[in-house]
Amino acid sequence: xxxxxxxxxxxxxxxxxxxxxxxxxxxxxxxxxxxxxxxxxxxxxxxxxxxxxxxxxxxxxxxxxxxx
Numbered sequence: 001x002x003x004x005x006x007x008x009x010x011x012x013x014x015x016x017x018x019x020x021x022x023x024x025x026x027x028x029x030x031x032x033x034x035x036x037x038x039x040x041x042x043x044x045x046x047x048x049x050x051x052x053x054x055x056x057x058x059x060x061x062x063x064x065x066x067x068x
Contacts, residue, residue, distance in 0.1 A: 003031050
């Protein structure tokens, strides 16, 4: 692909503890044209409490391996 037709994406994620939100920003830039498009925003999420049995089997990956 010629350089004029390419773009580079940059993705930045962070946690804003003072506001209690996760933030995200994405930009696509072209070497000649500069900024092409992007977005930024924030979101919150809740983490469900686990039962004594841990993560339910249907939510686990197909394969797991232990690493040190």
